[in-house]
Amino acid sequence: MNVDSVERGLVIDHIAAGRSLEIYRILGLDKLDCCVAIIKNARSQKTGRKDIMKIEDRIDLDLDALGFLDPNITVNIIDGGTIVEKKKLRLPETVTDVIHCANPRCITSVEHGLPHVFHLADREKGIYRCAYCDQAHDRRKDQ
Amino acid sequence: MRHLISPMDLSVQETDQLLALADRIIADPKAYSHKCDGKKLATLFFEPSTRTRLSFEAAMLELGGQVLGFSSADSSSAAKGETVSDTARVVSCYADIIAMRHPKEGAATVAAAKATVPVINAGDGGHHHPTQTLTDLLTIHRLKGSFDGLTVGLCGDLKFGRTVHSLIKAMCRYQNVRFLLVSPPELRVPDYIRDDLVSGGFAFTEVERLEDAISDMDILYMTRVQRERFFNEEDYIRLRDSYILDSEKMKLAKPDMIVLHPLPRVNEIAAEVDDDPRAKYFEQALYGKYVRMALILKLLEVE
Numbered sequence: 368m369n370v371d372s373v374e375r376g377l378v379i380d381h382i383a384a385g386r387s388l389e390i391y392r393i394l395g396l397d398k399l400d401c402c403v404a405i406i407k408n409a410r411s412q413k414t415g416r417k418d419i420m421k422i423e424d425r426i427d428l429d430l431d432a433l434g435f436l437d438p439n440i441t442v443n444i445i446d447g448g449t450i451v452e453k454k455k456l457r458l459p460e461t462v463t464d465v466i467h468c469a470n471p472r473c474i475t476s477v478e479h480g481l482p483h484v485f486h487l488a489d490r491e492k493g494i495y496r497c498a499y500c501d502q503a504h505d506r507r508k509d510q
Numbered sequence: 511m512r513h514l515i516s517p518m519d520l521s522v523q524e525t526d527q528l529l530a531l532a533d534r535i536i537a538d539p540k541a542y543s544h545k546c547d548g549k550k551l552a553t554l555f556f557e558p559s560t561r562t563r564l565s566f567e568a569a570m571l572e573l574g575g576q577v578l579g580f581s582s583a584d585s586s587s588a589a590k591g592e593t594v595s596d597t598a599r600v601v602s603c604y605a606d607i608i609a610m611r612h613p614k615e616g617a618a619t620v621a622a623a624k625a626t627v628p629v630i631n632a633g634d635g636g637h638h639h640p641t642q643t644l645t646d647l648l649t650i651h652r653l654k655g656s657f658d659g660l661t662v663g664l665c666g667d668l669k670f671g672r673t674v675h676s677l678i679k680a681m682c683r684y685q686n687v688r689f690l691l692v693s694p695p696e697l698r699v700p701d702y703i704r705d706d707l708v709s710g711g712f713a714f715t716e717v718e719r720l721e722d723a724i725s726d727m728d729i730l731y732m733t734r735v736q737r738e739r740f741f742n743e744e745d746y747i748r749l750r751d752s753y754i755l756d757s758e759k760m761k762l763a764k765p766d767m768i769v770l771h772p773l774p775r776v777n778e779i780a781a782e783v784d785d786d787p788r789a790k791y792f793e794q795a796l797y798g799k800y801v802r803m804a805l806i807l808k809l810l811e812v813e
Contacts, residue, residue, distance in 0.1 A: 472635045474614040478593050481620060489705075499616020500637055501702050 376401070377428065378443040378450075379420040384408055387418035390436055393465060394429060396422070431459035435466075435495075435506065458506075460487050462495065466509075470502035512809055513622040513629045517643040517680040524808075525680070528644065529651050531804040531813060532797070539572065542803065545812050546575030552605035553579035554597065554621075555632070556612040561773055561795060562632050562641070566609045569802035578605065598625040607810055609641075628809040636670040642772050643676040644805060645798035650729060652797065653768050653790060657684035661726055665692040665753050666733035666778060668699045673772040674733055675703050682710055689714035690723040694752050696745070697735070720753050724763050730755070732771045732778055732791075756780040763788065770794050 382390060387405050390396075396403055401424035411417040425444070433440055434456035444452040467483050468475045475481050475497070484498035493506040513519065520528065535542050551570040555563050558581065567577045594612065598621035601608055610621050611632040618631035618638070633639045650657060662681055664674050668691055678699070681687045689707065691699055691714060698704075698716060707714050717723045724730060735750040737743075755769065760783060771779060771791040783789050807813035 470615065472613075472615050474594065474612070474616040474620050474634075477614060478595065478617075478620060480593070481595075488702075496702065497616070499619050500635070501615075503702060 372448060373421050373423055373445045374448050376421065376423045376425060376445050378445060379422070379428075379433070380417070380441045380443060381411070381413070381439055382418035382420065383437055383439070384414070384416040384418055386437060387420055390433065391420065393436060394432060396420070399424065399426065401426075430454065430456060431462055432465045434459045435462045436509075458487055458490055458493060461485065461498075466495075466504055468497040468500060468502050469504070470497065470500050473497060473500040473502060475499055511626075511628055513618075513625075513631075514640050514805065514809065515618050515622055515629070515631045516638045517640040517676045519640070522683050525644070525647065528801065528804050528808060529648050531807065532648050532800045533652075535800050535803050542573055542807070544574040545807060546570060546573035546810065549573075549575040549607070549810060549812075550605045551575055551577045551579075551806065552601045552608045553577060553581070553632075554601060554608060554610040554612075555579065555581045556583040556610075556617070557633070558582060559611055559633070561798065562611065562639075563609075565795070565799045566630075566632065566641075566802055568799050569806055572799070573803055573806060575606075575806075579609075594620045595624045597621070598629065602626040607806060630805065630809065633672060636672050636675075638676050639672040639772075640676055641798070641802055641805065642673045643680045644801040645794060646673070646677050646731070646770060646772075647680060648797045648801040649770060649790060649794040650768075653793075654728065657681065657687065659686045660684075660728045661688045661690065663690040663692060663720075663723055663727035663730045664733070665720055665730060665755075667697045667735045667749075668693040668733070669697040670736060671733040674699070674731070677731065678703055679706065682706065682712055687712065690727060691716045692718070692720050692723055692753065694718060694749060697749060697752070720755070720759055721762060724759055724767075727763065727767050730763065730767060730769045732769065732775070734771075734774065734776055734778055751777065754778055754780060755783055757782050757786070760786055760788065 404421040406419040408416045409419050438456050438458050440456050442454040443450045462485050463482050485495035488494045488496045495504045553563050553566055570577050594617050602625045607628045609630045609632045613635050615635035615637035617634045622629040668674050737746050768790045769788055
């Protein structure tokens with residue numbers, strides 16, 4: 368299957384197979400005017416299968432959100448048809464409006480319009496805590 | 511400008527300074543009776559409270575200041591749907607400092623983000639209750655002289671009891687403190703508190719019977735199983751009488767153990783225990799006023 372190379376834009380590589388549509392939705396890529404290609408179940412030497420997204424524009428990606436969703440992702444920045452920068456992602460210290468607090472006693476459950484902020488509490492285990500109520504969010508359970 | 515949302519907002523040094531200021535107020539209350547002349551404290555209580563609200567109000571009045579506010583959500587604009595953020599902004603126009611209690615966890619964090627005056631968290635759901643912690647610390651400081659090396663027993667509702675969570679976090683900052691956590695399995699401390707204890711390397715033991723642990727305790731901190739923390743009435747009724755401290759159990763305790771309780775008590779401490787010289791919960795309530803006086807002075811930068 369051929370998908371045209373990007374001349375100037377971004378390639379989001381090494382997405383865990385099957386998660387590209389979720390990432391597409393959470394990052395709001397559906398709102399872009401430019402050309403976006405989603406390649407599912409591409410062959411990968413490292414993981415067997417992976418998803419890839421190609422975006423034909425140098426948009427400002429929320430790398431914190433992307434790192435939270437999948438810290439194994441690589442973002443390649445393309446200019447003149449070649450990779451000019453590779454960004455390796457990691458779990459961010461803080462994520463805003465990516466996940467919502469599941470605690471029904473949290474203030475965010477009743478006060479709408481508040482940003483949903485989570486801070487990284489345990490990098491090794493991937494545990495985040497709500498900035499308001501300390502409720503834990505285990506991102507491994509999102510996979 | 512400083513707020514007090516969690517007991518951890520104050521460093522150990524600041525906490526010790528606050529307790530020292532409370533000691534000075536206790537020694538000479540008259541010297542502080544005009545420190546807050548012309549200042550106003552707003553008590554925003556979206557949830558019923560007697561002790562905390564009245565002790566805040568008494569504290570401000572004894573400093574020469576004045577108080578305004580409400581004591582239930584029904585009598586505030588919250589009943590019309592006003593957000594905590596908006597309430598905090600508006601009240602900042604009328605008062606020099608805010609003490610707020612709210613049933614939702616994290617409400618004080620939201621208020622502090624929008625208020626232009628200091629905000630004191632007077633309890634946010636089952637989350638934090640830092641001024642109760644300061645009350646507990648002042649009580650322990652005055653009655654035990656030191657925090658280091660104490661064995662602290664906490665008994666009752668350790669899951670929803672915010673006073674328990676805050677006290678554990680605060681005591682974890684001192685040396686060689688050991689915790690004995692007495693509760694039914696359904697009301698054990700939440701994971702985030704247990705994680706803190708484990709990661710900090712603190713000695714703690716979870717037991718189900720008070721009789722099995724009371725003889726090791728230097729402090730027994732009793733709590734009430736609170737109806738308002740349960741969604742399910744059946745669970746509340748099943749668990750409310752889990753632990754009752756009586757004279758028989760007190761016979762097993764050390765002669766110098768002290769019994770604390772954030773109050774109100776319902777039936778978890780039998781009235782017969784009140785006459786035991788180790789029962790210190792009413793003295794604790796008095797210390798609550800003094801430590802709030804010290805806190806108001808500090809946050810208003812008067813002292």
